[in-house]
Amino acid sequence: MSSTINTVAVLGGTGNLGTHIVRALLVGGFTVTILTRSGSTSSKPSFTPYTVTFTEVDYSSPSSLQSAFKGQDAVVSVLATAAVQEQKKIVDAAIAAGVKRFVPSEFGVNTRQKGVEKTKIGELLAGKREVVDYLIQKEGTGLTWTGLSTGFFFESALSNGLTGIDAKNGKATIIDSGTELWPASLQSHIGRAVSEILRHPDLTKNSYLSTASFNVSQNQLLAITEELTGKKLSVTHVDSKDIHKNGEEKLAKGDYSAFVDFLKVHFLADGAGNELKKEESANEKLRLLTEDVRAVVKGWLEEEGLLAA
Ligand SMILES: NC(=O)c1ccc[n+]([C@@H]2O[C@H](COP(=O)([O-])OP(=O)(O)OC[C@H]3O[C@@H](n4cnc5c(N)ncnc54)[C@H](OP(=O)(O)O)[C@@H]3O)[C@@H](O)[C@H]2O)c1
Structure with a gap:
């Protein structure tokens, strides 16, 4: 066959x-x-x-x-x-x-x-x-x-707050050190x-x-956003342990929005270790190109009318 x-x-x-x-x-x-x-x-x-x-x-x-x-x-x-x-x-x-x-x-x-x-x-x-x-x-x-x-679906994560970067309101919520790399795809x-x-x-x-379009960290996104908007964001740091605890409390009450809390911890917490490593990526096998995260964020900020003049 x-x-x-x-x-x-x-x-x-x-x-x-x-x-x-x-x-x-x-x-x-x-x-x-x-x-x-x-x-x-x-x-x-x-x-x-x-x-x-x-x-x-x-x-x-x-x-x-x-x-x-x-x-x-x-x-x-x-x-x-x-x-x-x-x-x-x-x-x-x-x-x-x-x-x-x-x-x-x-x-x-x-x-x-x-x-x-x-x-x-x-x-x-x-x-x-x-x-x-x-x-x-x-x-x-x-x-x-x-x-x-x-x-992560990168476009959704940018607009629904999963990345922690809220360029519209000039705020960012960074989990732990913000240096953890995580995979995202367009x-x-x-x-x-x-x-x-x-x-x-x-x-x-x-x-x-x-697969992933790229790996990126919250701090990298923050830096790109600040550079492209020409504005400093007001940064709040949160501990991934508190996010996890919050998720558990929600789940105990049958509130499945806890999924988002666990998702953030899974990818963004220090030491999560879920970046897509080259040897684990199917991009080569599928002949897929990686994307330029800065260009994608620029396009998004432009659409939102937030790009520096
Ligand atoms: N990585 C990420 O960041 C991320 C984000 C979101 C989703 N996902 C994953 O991506 C996949 C698709 O998610 P999505 O957000 O694209 O889905 P979606 O838009 O919410 O739904 C896809 C389609 O599923 C059908 N559907 C909805 N509810 C249904 C039900 N109760 N029973 C049967 N069919 C139903 C509908 O099609 P019809 O009305 O035409 O039947 C709907 O258009 C899922 O596996 C999801 O977990 C990943």
Whole structure:
């Protein structure tokens, strides 16, 4: 059986990351179908000048999933975090339909990293890890898989405060010393990574890969922001132990916004050690270029109208 992939079904292709992945797949020459939940209220993005097919699927119905997967060489799941548990039955339907490659909704923390399951963030991401465990169990059925960790979505992290840099209000919140390097990816970079994974199915089969546009520290971002805005930011330092404690208190009350606290500690705390090292990076294998963090921040500040005159 040829391993070449031409047709790709994307679940969650209407979402935040999904639209970037769909665009990159279209640019890469794949024929793309976006699967949406029956009754979905997500707006249907346009990919002009490319065309995509939108197909509604009842995720609770194996036959609905199976018929949507007929003729698809690959399934890429970019489902929202809240829906990752749905993926086991989606994997079953993909196998039944003869799909060759499944890319699960990972795209963040490396959930296969040794010991991560014992951390708070790892506990909250158990659902993602179980799906990859399930895909490993299903090797040999004809369905292969590739997982991808990406670090922070950089554009989102800049605008939602995860980086700690609040250029608009002239403030920065720096965790510990602020020197820890952490990986971040532009969503267009992640899209290209998925496209390259599917263009090279033999090179990427049954493996968990990691990519990032760059590694950066909070202090580096602070310096770039101050230089480009021409203004000093008012800096507050916080201890990662206090952030962790805050997360635990929230979790004890059933408040899952604790995820963000644990995410910050996982990546930004002194000694976290989660920068993407060259020998662990799939960038070379996938022929992906790294990006220039200063240029990206400059573009963002310009859009926000915050660049120094
Ligand atoms: N690294 C990071 O910084 C970072 C940040 C955010 C997310 N992520 C990860 O990236 C992946 C995608 O996240 P995202 O933010 O792009 O997702 P999203 O935009 O919130 O949702 C993606 C799509 O999932 C579908 N969906 C939403 N809720 C669902 C539900 N309850 N059941 C089934 N489908 C549902 C919707 O598609 P339809 O309406 O068309 O069905 C939606 O457009 C996730 O694995 C997430 O954990 C990583």
